[in-house]
Amino acid sequence: xxxxxxxxxxxxxxxxxxxxxxxxxxxxxxxxxxxxxxxxxxxxxxxxxxxxxxxxxxxxxxxxxxxxxxxxxxxxxxxxxxxxxxxxxxxxxxxxxxxxxxxxxxxxxxxxxxxxxxxxxxxxx
Amino acid sequence: xxxxxxxxxxxxxxxxxxxxxxxxxxxxxxxxxxxxxxxxxxxxxxxxxxxxxxxxxxxxxxxxxxxxxxxxxxxxxxxxxxxxxxxxxxxxxxxxxxxxxxxxxxxxxxxxxxxxxxxxxxxxxxxxxxxxxxxxxxxxxxxxxxxxxxxxxxxxxxxxxxxxxxxxxxxxxxxxxxxxxxxxxxxxxxxxxxxxxxxxxxxxxxxxxxxxxxxxxxxxxxxxxxxxxxxxxxxxxxxxxxxxxxxxxxxxxxxxxxxxxxxxxxxxxxxxxxxxxxxxxxxxxxxxxxxxxxxxxxxxxxxxxxxxxxxxxxxxxxxxxxxxxxxxxxxxxxxxxxxxxxxxxxxxxxxxxxxxxxxxxxxxxxxxxxxxxxxxxxxxxxxxxxxxxxxxxxxxxxxxxxxxxxxxxxxxxxxxxxxxxxxxxxxxxxxxxxxxxxxxxxxxxxxxxxxxxxxxxxxxxxxxxxxxxxxxxxxxxxxxxxxxxxxxxxxxxxxxxxxx
Numbered sequence: 253x254x255x256x257x258x259x260x261x262x263x264x265x266x267x268x269x270x271x272x273x274x275x276x277x278x279x280x281x282x283x284x285x286x287x288x289x290x291x292x293x294x295x296x297x298x299x300x301x302x303x304x305x306x307x308x309x310x311x312x313x314x315x316x317x318x319x320x321x322x323x324x325x326x327x328x329x330x331x332x333x334x335x336x337x338x339x340x341x342x343x344x345x346x347x348x349x350x351x352x353x354x355x356x357x358x359x360x361x362x363x364x365x366x367x368x369x370x371x372x373x374x375x376x377x
Numbered sequence: 378x379x380x381x382x383x384x385x386x387x388x389x390x391x392x393x394x395x396x397x398x399x400x401x402x403x404x405x406x407x408x409x410x411x412x413x414x415x416x417x418x419x420x421x422x423x424x425x426x427x428x429x430x431x432x433x434x435x436x437x438x439x440x441x442x443x444x445x446x447x448x449x450x451x452x453x454x455x456x457x458x459x460x461x462x463x464x465x466x467x468x469x470x471x472x473x474x475x476x477x478x479x480x481x482x483x484x485x486x487x488x489x490x491x492x493x494x495x496x497x498x499x500x501x502x503x504x505x506x507x508x509x510x511x512x513x514x515x516x517x518x519x520x521x522x523x524x525x526x527x528x529x530x531x532x533x534x535x536x537x538x539x540x541x542x543x544x545x546x547x548x549x550x551x552x553x554x555x556x557x558x559x560x561x562x563x564x565x566x567x568x569x570x571x572x573x574x575x576x577x578x579x580x581x582x583x584x585x586x587x588x589x590x591x592x593x594x595x596x597x598x599x600x601x602x603x604x605x606x607x608x609x610x611x612x613x614x615x616x617x618x619x620x621x622x623x624x625x626x627x628x629x630x631x632x633x634x635x636x637x638x639x640x641x642x643x644x645x646x647x648x649x650x651x652x653x654x655x656x657x658x659x660x661x662x663x664x665x666x667x668x669x670x671x672x673x674x675x676x677x678x679x680x681x682x683x684x685x686x687x688x689x690x691x692x693x694x695x696x697x698x699x700x701x702x703x704x705x706x707x708x709x710x711x712x713x714x715x716x717x718x719x720x721x722x723x724x725x726x727x728x729x730x731x732x733x734x735x736x737x738x739x740x741x742x743x744x745x746x747x748x749x750x751x752x753x754x755x756x757x758x759x760x761x762x763x764x765x766x767x768x769x770x771x772x773x774x775x776x777x778x779x780x781x782x783x784x785x786x787x788x789x790x791x792x793x794x795x796x797x798x799x800x801x802x803x804x805x806x807x808x809x810x811x812x813x814x815x816x817x818x819x820x821x822x823x824x825x826x827x828x829x830x831x832x833x834x835x836x837x838x839x840x841x842x843x844x845x846x847x848x849x850x851x852x853x854x855x856x857x858x859x860x861x862x863x864x865x866x867x868x869x870x871x872x873x874x875x876x877x
Contacts, residue, residue, distance in 0.1 A: 258828045260562035263821040264553045267546050274543045281539070291802065293596040302595035306588075306770065310791040313774055314784045326774075330767050337598055337763035344764075351768045355775055363426045365779040 298338060305336045321370025322360075326352045382730035385430045386738065394431040395438045395735065399742055402439030403750040406446030407757045408765070409456040409602075410594040413443035413645070414701045415587045419769075421579050421709060422776035429713035430731045436709065437732065438739040440702050441493055442750075444645050444681050445743055448485035448674075449754045452478045454602050461645035461681040464653040464673075471669030473605050483612035484619060484671050485678050486747040488627060491620075492679030493740035495631035496638065496686030501733050503639075504722075507694045510843075511719035516830065517838055519695070520823040521847035523816050526697045528855050530642020530809045540805045548810035551576055552817020559825045571785045578814060580777035580786040581793045582705050585807050587773050588794025593801075594766050604758065612751055619675065626656055626676040634680030638687025642812045644700025645681035652680035686736055693717050693729070697816060701808050704815045 293299040309329040317325045330348040335341070359365040369376045385391065398420065405416040416439045424432035447459030448469060455470040457463040472481040514522075531541040554565045555575030566572040620627065630652045637648040656676035657666045666673055688699025689706075696717035698704035710717050715725050722729060750757070777786040797807050831837030839845040 258825050258833075260558050260560040260564055262825065263558070264550065264564060267549050267553065270546045271543065271550070274539060274546065277539055278543065291596070293599070296599045299596050299598055302598055303592055306592055306595055307791065307795065309770075310588075310774070310787060310794075314788045314791070317778075317784055317787075326771055330771055333767035333770065334763055337595065337766065339761070339763040343761075347764050347768070351771060355768075355771055359422075359775050359779060363423065363779065365422075365775065366782055367775065367778070 298336070301336050302333075305333055309333060317370070318368050319370055321372045322356055322367040323352060323372055324370070326355070378727060379730060381727045382734055385727065385731040386434070386734045391431045391434055394427065394435050395738065395742070398435035398439040399442050399739070399746050402442030403446045403746060404757060405439070406443030406458045407449045407750060407754060408760060409450050409454065409458055410590050410597075410762075411769070412459045412586065412590060413440045413447070413461065414705070415590055416440060416443050417702050417705045418579070418583045418586045419772060419776055421582075421705060422779040424709060425712070425779065429715055429728055430735075432709060432713055433706070433715070433728075433732050434735040434739075436702070436706055437735050438742070440685055441682065441736075441739045442743060442746065444685060445486060445489040445747055446750055447681075448489070448678065449482065449751060450758060452481050452485075453604050453754060453758060455605070456602070459646075461649050461684075463646065464649040465677050468653075468667060468669065468673055470605065471667065472671065472674075475669045477669060477671075478605070479609050479612055480615060480619075480671055481669075481674060482609065482751050483614070483616050484674050486612060486743070486751070487616045487620070488630070488675045488679040489682040489747075490740050490743050491627055492631045492634055492681070492683035493686060493743070494737065495628075495679070496635045496683030497733070497736040497740060499635045499683075500686045500689055500736065504690050504693050507690065508719040508722045511694055514719070514843070515841065516823040516827045517841055517844035518847060519819070520827050520838065521844055521851050522695055522697060523820045523823065525847060525851045525854065526641030526691070527809070527812060527816060527820070528851060529640045530812045532854070532857075533637070533640060533643035533647055537804060540803075541809045544800065544805045544807065545809035545813045548813020549817045549820070550813075551581070551810075552814045553821070557818060559822055571783070576789060576814075577780055577786060578708055579705075579780045580789040581814065582811065583773050583777050584790035584793030584795075585797035585811065586701070587769070588790055589797035589801065589807075591766050591770050591773070592794060592798045594762060598762060598766075602758065604755065609751055609754075612748060619671065623672060623675050626672060627679050629655065629659075630676035630679035631683040634683035635687035637680070638684030638699050639690045641691055641697050641699055642808055644688055644702065644808070645684040648684035649677040649681040653677040682740075693721055694719060696819065698812065701811055704808075704811045707815060 309332060313325055313329060327348055330351060331344055334344040334348060356367060360367050402413070402416055405411040406413060417436050420435055420439055424435055427435070443459055444461050447457055447462035450456050450458045451462050451466040451469040452473045455466060457466045469481040469485070472478060527545055531545055532538050554572055556563050556573050557575045558564060563573055633652050633655060634648040637643050637651060638645065653673045653676065656673045657663050660666065660672055662670070684700065685702070688703045691697045691699050692703035692707055696707060698707055707717055715721060715728055773790060774787050777790040778784065780786050800807055800810070827838065839848050
């Protein structure tokens with residue numbers, strides 16, 4: 253920026269120099285040959301599906317919550333997560349419904365967070 | 378003033394909040410994979426809507442309980458409930474195997490309370506005295522203080538300091554996003570309105586401390602938890618004898634814990650590791666360590682709880698967090714109008730005394746509630762993870778959403794959750810990154826305004842007496858590992874390293 257000796261680029265610039273130096277040091281010091289290695293859990297289908305569903309479920313919430321509303325979105329991802337992690341339908345359904353209700357009521361009613369209603373706008377309370 | 382503070386604490390609403398957060402803290406601490414820092418991050422959205430004293434009280438109580446409760450699964454499952462118990466998990470489990478689980482749990486509880494009260498006493502005594510000195514600080518002193526804090530975070534982190542430094546720099550880079558810099562110029566915003574306001578820290582912290590742990594929990598879902606059988610009777614039996622037998626160990630653990638806690642970036646977990654190592658080194662019977670010997674549990678158990686209170690000293694006086702928990706707390710303090718800094722003792726003295734009283738109360742409350750938690754440990758540890766993890770994740774979503782009422786917070790939480798998981802799996806400590814994010818703006822502000830005042834002359838950073846002293850101290854701390862590395866490579870001193 254003109255007229256400013258120590259402008260807004262100074263600080264990020266210093267950080268960048270530091271990161272380059274550290275990155276170079278780390279590259280020099282690290283053992284050669286191994287670029288990437290996987291932890292043990294990738295061999296468990298349930299664990300892999302679980303981790304993938306955590307990421308996918310959160311993305312789904314970001315995209316869909318405003319349109320669908322909190323209740324359908326939350327119920328859906330809870331059910332998917334619980335089923336993938338191995339809970340039976342018999343416990344999944346009641347726990348998912350009660351958890352969604354409790355979390356919604358405590359945040360919406362007690363803490364006044366405007367969680368989206370989406371499809372259920374007409375039934376909002 | 379004391380009377381007003383007492384009135385603030387002994388209000389039915391505040392007492393209910395304390396009781397509720399105590400139970401929440403005990404549960405979170407006792408379940409492996411749920412940590413004290415996570416408890417704090419999850420409490421923040423809830424505390425948003427409380428008055429200042431109950432908001433801070435809930436965090437103080439929940440973290441104190443969680444650090445103690447972390448000892449419980451060590452005895453039953455050989456898994457630490459929080460990282461702060463990891464140092465003596467094997468020891469505690471070995472005691473259970475020998476049929477002394479009762480003693481291990483009792484020692485964990487009693488010496489947690491003693492350590493917590495010790496740290497609180499130091500906090501109450503030291504913070505106002507330090508504030509007197511800090512009133513005279515200018516941007517030069519604050520600059521050095523932040524640098525000192527950041528460097529101790531890097532060098533005290535468990536593992537490789539180089540990775541700690543990279544973690545710190547990444548955190549500083551995150552803090553540079555947005556308009557909020559001395560020049561008021563938009564940086565790294567890509568024209569996006571959400572980014573112009575800077576990255577909100579609470580969703581990032583929920584991501585790094587809660588979502589990353591959930592990912593780890595889901596990844597390990599196939600590993601069963603095997604309960605060691607232990608009959609738990611009166612956990613206080615023989616505790617008086619232990620206090621008389623190990624007074625020095627208790628004092629040493631509490632002192633070291635408070636000091637490590639007060640050093641920025643290092644918290645209860647590092648305090649416990651260092652105290653356990655110290656206890657073994659100075660013990661008359663070091664050969665017994667690792668076979669189910671209570672001495673190390675006493676010293677490290679006192680240390681991790683005293684570190685909690687110690688971490689509040691720099692947080693309250695300078696606005697520099699002593700550990701990851703206070704890194705989150707500082708944000709809450711600002712929101713509640715309790716701006717940290719030396720003037721907090723003039724502007725908000727009553728609220729501050731109320732917080733001190735909560736510290737004492739929480740540690741005393743730990744005795745009855747701790748016993749109840751030990752008794753119900755088997756039920757808590759049987760909580761089905763396939764139901765628990767999804768429900769906590771939904772809670773994280775709502776918490777991240779609540780800060781700005783925007784789904785962008787949830788996205789931020791996911792991104793930093795994955796980053797946090799990958800960092801920890803590859804040996805990059807997360808704490809320095811968090812410290813960098815929290816202190817980045819402060820560091821830049823003091824650096825740039827010092828540079829402008831000094832017109833670019835670096836020597837000005839050493840011209841004021843306190844600034845000069847702090848500067849030399851910082852440079853000394855920074856050069857220790859360099860000198861050590863130099864001697865190790867040129868002279869080959871055997872065993873020069875310090876394994877952690």
